[in-house]
Amino acid sequence: SQKIEQNSEALNIQEGKTATLTCNYTNYSPAYLQWYRQDPGRGPVFLLLIRENEKEKRKERLKVTFDTTLKQSLFHITASQPADSATYLCAPGGYQKVTFGTGTKLQVIP
Amino acid sequence: SAVISQKPSRDICQRGTSLTIQCQVDSQVTMMFWYRQQPGQSLTLIATANQGSEATYESGFVIDKFPISRPNLTFSTLTVSNMSPEDSSIYLCSVETNTGGGYTFGSGTRLTVV
Numbered sequence: 001s002q003k004i005e006q007n008s009e010a011l012n013i014q015e016g017k018t019a020t021l022t023c024n025y026t027n028y029s030p031a032y033l034q035w036y037r038q039d040p041g042r043g044p045v046f047l048l049l050i051r052e053n054e055k056e057k058r059k060e061r062l063k064v065t066f067d068t069t070l071k072q073s074l075f076h077i078t079a080s081q082p083a084d085s086a087t088y089l090c091a092p093g094g095y096q097k098v099t100f101g102t103g104t105k106l107q108v109i110p
Numbered sequence: 111s112a113v114i115s116q117k118p119s120r121d122i123c124q125r126g127t128s129l130t131i132q133c134q135v136d137s138q139v140t141m142m143f144w145y146r147q148q149p150g151q152s153l154t155l156i157a158t159a160n161q162g163s164e165a166t167y168e169s170g171f172v173i174d175k176f177p178i179s180r181p182n183l184t185f186s187t188l189t190v191s192n193m194s195p196e197d198s199s200i201y202l203c204s205v206e207t208n209t210g211g212g213y214t215f216g217s218g219t220r221l222t223v224v
Contacts, residue, residue, distance in 0.1 A: 034212050043202050046212030089152070098213065100153040
């Protein structure tokens with residue numbers, strides 16, 4: 001069955017550093033992969049989508065890579081800020097269906 | 111992107127009762143999606159609601175337990191029926207965004223069954 005793995009442990013980094021979050025998937029060939037941010041008590045907020053034929057995508061301080069051979073996506077936040085502290089979910093998807101990972105909690109320490 | 115108004119934001123319900131959750135979207139959308147997020151877990155899709163047809167349920171979810179209505183292109187309800195403590199969870203509705211991919215989510219309904 002499809003499986004999505006994200007760092008289960010929280011990631012603590014110092015303000016100003018680059019945070020890197022990992023998403024691995026198995027038994028799956030998604031056409032695209034999405035990343036979301038979720039704050040406590042709120043619904044997820046869409047950040048970026050990268051398609052299977054794209055290697056990298058950027059949006060402001062965010063960068064996502066997608067390696068279909070490794071079945072892995074990396075999500076980078078450069079110059080991290082305490083306001084970036086949240087849980088980040090990866091969500092591989094295909095035709096009209098998206099499956100969410102359990103998320104990685106990021107804590108940016110001032 | 112679309113704005114979703116979901117209510118109630120939270121509720122505490124007695125075992126055996128039912129709760130209906132409402133989602134209102136500020137634009138017309140073809141499909142609306144209902145998710146459940148149990149504590150510490152990922153989002154699990156319950157069903158997809160299309161206007162004018164019955165909802166499509168995912169494996170493990172049935173219409174008798176989670177009836178869904180979709181009377182028009184901007185509104186949907188999810189009812190959690192005959193609740194038990196195992197139904198305590200956050201329930202979210204979502205729609206596809208029009209541009210850039212991704213989904214827009216409501217703020218969620220935190221349900222506690224006692």
